Amino acid sequence: xxxxxxxxxxxxxxxxxxxxxxxxxxxxxxxxxxxxxxxxxxxxxxxxxxxxxxxxxxxxxxxxxxxxxxxxxxxxxxxxxxxxxxxxxxxxxxxxxxxxxxxxxxxxxxxxxxxxxxxxxxxxxxxxxxxxxxxxxxxxxxxxxxxxxxxxxxxxxxxxxxxxxxxxxxxxxxxxxxxxxxxxxxxxxxxxxxxxxxxxxxxxxxxxxxxxxxxxxxxxxxxxxxxxxxxxxxxxxxxxxxxxxxxxxxxxxxxx
Ligand code: HEC
Numbered sequence: 001x002x003x004x005x006x007x008x009x010x011x012x013x014x015x016x017x018x019x020x021x022x023x024x025x026x027x028x029x030x031x032x033x034x035x036x037x038x039x040x041x042x043x044x045x046x047x048x049x050x051x052x053x054x055x056x057x058x059x060x061x062x063x064x065x066x067x068x069x070x071x072x073x074x075x076x077x078x079x080x081x082x083x084x085x086x087x088x089x090x091x092x093x094x095x096x097x098x099x100x101x102x103x104x105x106x107x108x109x110x111x112x113x114x115x116x117x118x119x120x121x122x123x124x125x126x127x128x129x130x131x132x133x134x135x136x137x138x139x140x141x142x143x144x145x146x147x148x149x150x151x152x153x154x155x156x157x158x159x160x161x162x163x164x165x166x167x168x169x170x171x172x173x174x175x176x177x178x179x180x181x182x183x184x185x186x187x188x189x190x191x192x193x194x195x196x197x198x199x200x201x202x203x204x205x206x207x208x209x210x211x212x213x214x215x216x217x218x219x220x221x222x223x224x225x226x227x228x229x230x231x232x233x234x235x236x237x238x239x240x241x242x243x244x245x246x247x248x249x250x251x252x253x254x255x256x
Contacts, residue, residue, distance in 0.1 A: 030152030046078040052212025065116025068137035072110040131182030140217040154206035157185040
């Protein structure tokens with residue numbers, strides 16, 4: 001009995017650790033980027049997150065929503081309250097019903113979710129040849145090695161190999177499972193005008209927007225890491241103290 005439970009648990013663990021990919025085809029592991037937020041003391045680079053948001057806003061947001069993020073959450077990126085008010089004011093949201101029972105449009109406020117490009121999934125599919133440009137709020141967590149995957153995917157467009165027939169509206173991408181993706185390559189060098197002196201290249205855009213989407217999926221990453229470090233330090237000091245205490249107690253016992 002014990003044995004069967006043990007082997008059940010063991011096989012469950014093995015299954016859980018095998019990554020599952022949608023679609024077929026060999027999946028290429030994305031190159032590993034040295035992110036600022038990696039490691040136990042990792043932190044987001046706010047300047048990079050702002051550039052990433054700019055890329056999202058100017059490029060990705062024509063197809064993808066970011067439905068877990070309100071304008072005010074962007075204060076994490078270092079924007080002031082006034083900047084966020086001005087940013088929200090560029091968008092319209094549907095509110096209501098008013099006293100007459102009608103829905104109405106008003107300028108967005110910092111507490112509003114950033115409005116997405118489509119009213120619903122059907123509208124999104126209709127505009128993208130049937131494919132669904134999924135919500136990007138959690139994508140960096142939803143995919144294995146998400147930050148590196150998103151970055152690689154955006155840099156992974158190539159001409160299809162000669163022996164592969166690409167259906168209309170599909171693009172070859174070496175990092176997408178099955179290598180055929182319904183998303184066209186979203187940018188080329190120079191597509192986004194950066195305010196700082198960062199290079200305006202596909203590689204830089206891909207890196208910045210992947211960092212931004214990592215923040216979007218886990219805004220509390222820094223707090224989590226800082227807490228983890230504090231807990232580890234505490235446990236380590238406790239271990240040392242208990243060890244010294246144990247030695248003292250046993251010294252007294254042996255002394256008698
Ligand atoms: C013209 C519309 C369009 C634009 C612009 C666009 N996407 Fe997409 N994206 C799509 C569609 C459609 C899909 C679904 C593809 C599929 O399922 O084949 C998709 C899928 C994705 C996926 C999911 C891949 C997966 O593993 O399922 C990611 C990540 C992604 N897009 C990121 C981005 C980012 C980041 C940007 C901005 C730099 C962007 N997209 C711009 C249409 C777009």
